[in-house]
Amino acid sequence: MSELPVRGFFKRSRGDSPFARILIHLALILACVITVYPALRVISVSLRPGDRLLSTDLAIIPPDATLGNYVAVLTGAFPSFLWNSLIITVSTAVFGVILAATSAYAFSRWKFPGRGPGLVFLLATQMIPAAMLTVPIYILAVRLGLFDSYRGLVLAYSVSSIPFSIWILKGYYDTIPVDLEEAAMIDGASRITAFVKVILPLSTPALAIVFLFNFMTAWNDYLLARIMLQKEALQTWTIGLTRMQGQFQTQWGQFAAASVIVSIPVMALFLYSSKWLISGLTLGSVKG
Amino acid sequence: MDTDQANKQTSLALILAIAGILVAAGAGVGVFLLAHSAGLNLLVLALALVAGGLAFAATYLAGKAKESVLPGQAGRQSADLAAVLGWLGVIAAGWSLLYRLALMAPDTEVQTLLGLGEVVQTLLLIVAGAAAISGLTYLILGVIFKSRHALPFTLLAPAIVGLCLLVVYPMGYEVRLAFSNMSLRHFKDPTYALAEGWQNFKEVFTEPVLKQVHFFPLFLRTVLWTAVQVPFHVLGGLLLALLLNRPMKLRGLYRALLVIPWALPPIVAILAWRGEFHYEYGFLNIMLRGLGLAAVQWKSNPTANFIAMNIVNIWLGIPFMMVILLGGLQSIPGELYEAAEIDGATWGQQFRKITWPLLQPVLTPAIILGVIWTFNNFNVPFFINENELESSDILVTALFRAAFQYNQYGFAAAFAFVIFFILLGFSIFYINTTGALRGVTESAPATRRRRFSLRLGGSKGGSEK
Numbered sequence: 001m002s003e004l005p006v007r008g009f010f011k012r013s014r015g016d017s018p019f020a021r022i023l024i025h026l027a028l029i030l031a032c033v034i035t036v037y038p039a040l041r042v043i044s045v046s047l048r049p050g051d052r053l054l055s056t057d058l059a060i061i062p063p064d065a066t067l068g069n070y071v072a073v074l075t076g077a078f079p080s081f082l083w084n085s086l087i088i089t090v091s092t093a094v095f096g097v098i099l100a101a102t103s104a105y106a107f108s109r110w111k112f113p114g115r116g117p118g119l120v121f122l123l124a125t126q127m128i129p130a131a132m133l134t135v136p137i138y139i140l141a142v143r144l145g146l147f148d149s150y151r152g153l154v155l156a157y158s159v160s161s162i163p164f165s166i167w168i169l170k171g172y173y174d175t176i177p178v179d180l181e182e183a184a185m186i187d188g189a190s191r192i193t194a195f196v197k198v199i200l201p202l203s204t205p206a207l208a209i210v211f212l213f214n215f216m217t218a219w220n221d222y223l224l225a226r227i228m229l230q231k232e233a234l235q236t237w238t239i240g241l242t243r244m245q246g247q248f249q250t251q252w253g254q255f256a257a258a259s260v261i262v263s264i265p266v267m268a269l270f271l272y273s274s275k276w277l278i279s280g281l282t283l284g285s286v287k288g
Numbered sequence: 289m290d291t292d293q294a295n296k297q298t299s300l301a302l303i304l305a306i307a308g309i310l311v312a313a314g315a316g317v318g319v320f321l322l323a324h325s326a327g328l329n330l331l332v333l334a335l336a337l338v339a340g341g342l343a344f345a346a347t348y349l350a351g352k353a354k355e356s357v358l359p360g361q362a363g364r365q366s367a368d369l370a371a372v373l374g375w376l377g378v379i380a381a382g383w384s385l386l387y388r389l390a391l392m393a394p395d396t397e398v399q400t401l402l403g404l405g406e407v408v409q410t411l412l413l414i415v416a417g418a419a420a421i422s423g424l425t426y427l428i429l430g431v432i433f434k435s436r437h438a439l440p441f442t443l444l445a446p447a448i449v450g451l452c453l454l455v456v457y458p459m460g461y462e463v464r465l466a467f468s469n470m471s472l473r474h475f476k477d478p479t480y481a482l483a484e485g486w487q488n489f490k491e492v493f494t495e496p497v498l499k500q501v502h503f504f505p506l507f508l509r510t511v512l513w514t515a516v517q518v519p520f521h522v523l524g525g526l527l528l529a530l531l532l533n534r535p536m537k538l539r540g541l542y543r544a545l546l547v548i549p550w551a552l553p554p555i556v557a558i559l560a561w562r563g564e565f566h567y568e569y570g571f572l573n574i575m576l577r578g579l580g581l582a583a584v585q586w587k588s589n590p591t592a593n594f595i596a597m598n599i600v601n602i603w604l605g606i607p608f609m610m611v612i613l614l615g616g617l618q619s620i621p622g623e624l625y626e627a628a629e630i631d632g633a634t635w636g637q638q639f640r641k642i643t644w645p646l647l648q649p650v651l652t653p654a655i656i657l658g659v660i661w662t663f664n665n666f667n668v669p670f671f672i673n674e675n676e677l678e679s680s681d682i683l684v685t686a687l688f689r690a691a692f693q694y695n696q697y698g699f700a701a702a703f704a705f706v707i708f709f710i711l712l713g714f715s716i717f718y719i720n721t722t723g724a725l726r727g728v729t730e731s732a733p734a735t736r737r738r739r740f741s742l743r744l745g746g747s748k749g750g751s752e753k
Contacts, residue, residue, distance in 0.1 A: 027531060035607070102443040102444075106439075106441070125455055131666055136458035136461035137458050140457075155414065245562070262556060266551060
């Protein structure tokens, strides 16, 4: 990582005095402590044995750590919630990426009637409060028989993150010179082949980011899942988890253990794609 | 390897792929037809297994064949086709296998696998629907009308239809709801009338939205909430991005740790924070007591609860801005700073004259999105406000309660439109003043090339490893 050309405001790395460097590290360490501490607390609570859940002890790893809470969560009803979330999330994320990838390509490379208004419309959909569409979607789902089944949810998740995905992908495609496809087309490739073989491989960072966002939207959704699913056998982990932290009685240890478990897939995905996170998010290209 | 052999392999792969798909389809149909009969399980399973095997063999052969055919030759495309068909066959076979196994399982817990069947069925339907929509669009525009816009519309059609289903139609329905007296009492027999709509919109501004709180206090609180959050996110994110934007030890580790609040599922983070606002056992109060200060009633005191919401959301929101702004900083050419240094500019001047202006293309859309997302943030105010204090509600949580706790659907629809138009008005105003979207509508592919070859260099700076 040291050879990468970092530019910017404080780019003079050798110019930073040792004192400044220590200050910078201190500031970053402080920021890291603030971001990490609440997350560590969750892990800490999940490791506590059942009789010491409520404690004013601030140590991260409790002296009598146990995995009992994890065993309790994994043998209870929670895996079913997790499974429901996982199948819905993975499949809708894949499909959402495909839909957005092709649409964004159309927005990036062609000038067609309705292009400008279309892009503005996509931005305007972001202004719709999520709670606003829940009422009509709920009533429609009840009337169309999509209530209490995965069908409505799968349909909704596949589409719901499309506007944001299109914006990200369009911005990224815009940074790829048209010459590349033209070269491929001179070699006899069709427009679609050029897109699939030239543009898509070059767009891996943006595609990874869009997949991540799609995955996170569906995996983390609470509102739609709460409205569309009533049967406990169908519900997703967000509902299961909020129910664990009841208003009058909370099983803290199990709640924390379940939290750690559901965070693992997202965190893993996030860390894995973090190398693309900065290059993939070219919000700046919105201008082009 | 010679071409003859490759061609032979390709045709073999094609035949195998088609055979695999046919058998897989047979197994799939069998699964559907026999779903509720007791016998023939083994036959269907065997069929699915054979189909999967055939299809996999097809993809393998196609891969082999591809290695020996030069790109551009006819055999290459058939090999590609065979590979794709083969994989489809493998997926179909695997799915029918799983579905059948789930049906056979006596254990009710394994029946959750059936959920997979439902999801896959739905997805197959959606994929088939999308393909049909695209094909139809191409047929109508490209073949019948010979429009030169056929290809882009073919690519867009599935997304357009999807958005119509999920956004446009519900929005239209919402308009209708806003002009009705739909509520729990009138769920089956609502009346739709202009007068009802007038009544609904009037009530938004004159009657309490929930039990006590009126529209304007809610609106002011939402504005305050947004006005606190966005500057904190931008300034915090900018500070961290500036600190990180340099070659230094542990940079990757810092960055990974700093994005944790964004990476955590929000529900987990928010519920964990809600636990930490416990009077007796939350770490905030423990620390306050340790410092000799009075502990705070985070959940029942209105002011404290509002502050609690803000703490959580600042913690949650900074990493996104940091990542966006880091990307922006890395796309600023380093030569500008070198030139400025030669001219003797101080770092304050460099920031004002180079960094800040050149960050604008990144910052403006980020701020618009930040304002919209904060204004519409549902999870944080909804969950942190455990005791359902109306003094902690912002517009969108009040909207949710009006709809789903008080079941005033018609009124909630009118309320929702008021919120939507507030945001739309703000965005139009902001976009017009900053010119953030100036390029969107006018950029033609021809003018783009030069500008973006410049930017490619910028975005390369960020793709690191």
